Amino acid sequence: MRAAVYHGQKDVRIEDVEPGVVGPAQVRVDVETCGICGTDLHEYAAGPIFIPGDDPHPVSGEQLPVTMGHEFSGVVSEVGEGVTSLAEGDAVAINPILCCGECRQCVEGNYHICDSIGFVGLSGGGGGFSESVVVDEHQAVPLVEGVPIEHGALVEPLAVGLHAVRRAGVQAGDSVAVFGSGPIGLSVIQSARAAGAGDIIVSEPRPARRELATESGATTLIDPTETDAVEEVREHTGGGADQTFEVAGIETTYKQSIQATRPHGTTTIVSIFEEEASSHPIDLVLGERTITGTLAYLGGPRSAEEYGMVIDMLASGALDVDPLITARIDLDEIVDRGFESLLDPDSDQVKILVTPR
Ligand SMILES: [Zn+2]
Numbered sequence: 001m002r003a004a005v006y007h008g009q010k011d012v013r014i015e016d017v018e019p020g021v022v023g024p025a026q027v028r029v030d031v032e033t034c035g036i037c038g039t040d041l042h043e044y045a046a047g048p049i050f051i052p053g054d055d056p057h058p059v060s061g062e063q064l065p066v067t068m069g070h071e072f073s074g075v076v077s078e079v080g081e082g083v084t085s086l087a088e089g090d091a092v093a094i095n096p097i098l099c100c101g102e103c104r105q106c107v108e109g110n111y112h113i114c115d116s117i118g119f120v121g122l123s124g125g126g127g128g129f130s131e132s133v134v135v136d137e138h139q140a141v142p143l144v145e146g147v148p149i150e151h152g153a154l155v156e157p158l159a160v161g162l163h164a165v166r167r168a169g170v171q172a173g174d175s176v177a178v179f180g181s182g183p184i185g186l187s188v189i190q191s192a193r194a195a196g197a198g199d200i201i202v203s204e205p206r207p208a209r210r211e212l213a214t215e216s217g218a219t220t221l222i223d224p225t226e227t228d229a230v231e232e233v234r235e236h237t238g239g240g241a242d243q244t245f246e247v248a249g250i251e252t253t254y255k256q257s258i259q260a261t262r263p264h265g266t267t268t269i270v271s272i273f274e275e276e277a278s279s280h281p282i283d284l285v286l287g288e289r290t291i292t293g294t295l296a297y298l299g300g301p302r303s304a305e306e307y308g309m310v311i312d313m314l315a316s317g318a319l320d321v322d323p324l325i326t327a328r329i330d331l332d333e334i335v336d337r338g339f340e341s342l343l344d345p346d347s348d349q350v351k352i353l354v355t356p357r
């Protein structure tokens, strides 16, 4: 079958690979759609980062070259021995988390912060940029009536936003400031809206992304190239937002997100930073601000948790994929019209969906 295979930085090839073999408690999923993630871009432009380069990944046992793609949906086409919750023909979204099942976090059910955390499509185990993928039964989360299969590919990034908002503890009426409105920023904005946030202030330099922020629930927009984003947030909120989210992954927004938080407020870092960023500890001490980080989403062997919540929120209309999807392309186009187009600083692309079949 055809797959987009990562061989190294700026070296992703469309190749013929062997389809995976379905073992006990596993299913084969014929991929319908797979989204290109910011993480994929980091791997393409500056990797390998998450992709195991020199040593095999402790859970998958695999290393370069690996098939990419971790934000995908599809249809179950084969079920292994002992599978009880799924049948051929079921439409599913994939929870790509790979975990050891044995470390303290796994034992506590926090698989997403496993000591050996990995993801299908980055750490081995095949990937959504291929015709089919074999996953464990619990990784294939059934879609519900009213959620098209294509939208299932957005469950992963939307779950990242939902988890960030839940972990931050956003309360109804809270003022929220979001720094960056790429796909994850938009997910955070939508989940903040769903949580009943009051003012949702978004700082984003690209006009097209500010527009999408509005469609996702932003109530106030800031162009940080025109004004002082921190001053602007403080002015709008009377001294700082209750909750701020850093979703751009650069030092400037790291500092801004802390400084724009009100005393006793919380700053949540959602981005995966490529480089170190510094801020002055006095910003935390004066005002007793809290800074925290979030990764991925809850869900795993015991339940679908946040994956299931996102699917229900898509069905009810509390979350909306339309502002996120900006293009649909074929597997052959993944480098030129996918990665390269998203890396272009003048591009208006946000989420590009790839059809691998
Ligand atoms: Zn992702």
Ligand SMILES: [Zn+2]
Pocket (backbone or CB within 6 Å): 099, 100, 101, 102, 103, 104, 105, 106, 114, 115, 116
């Ligand atoms: Zn673990």
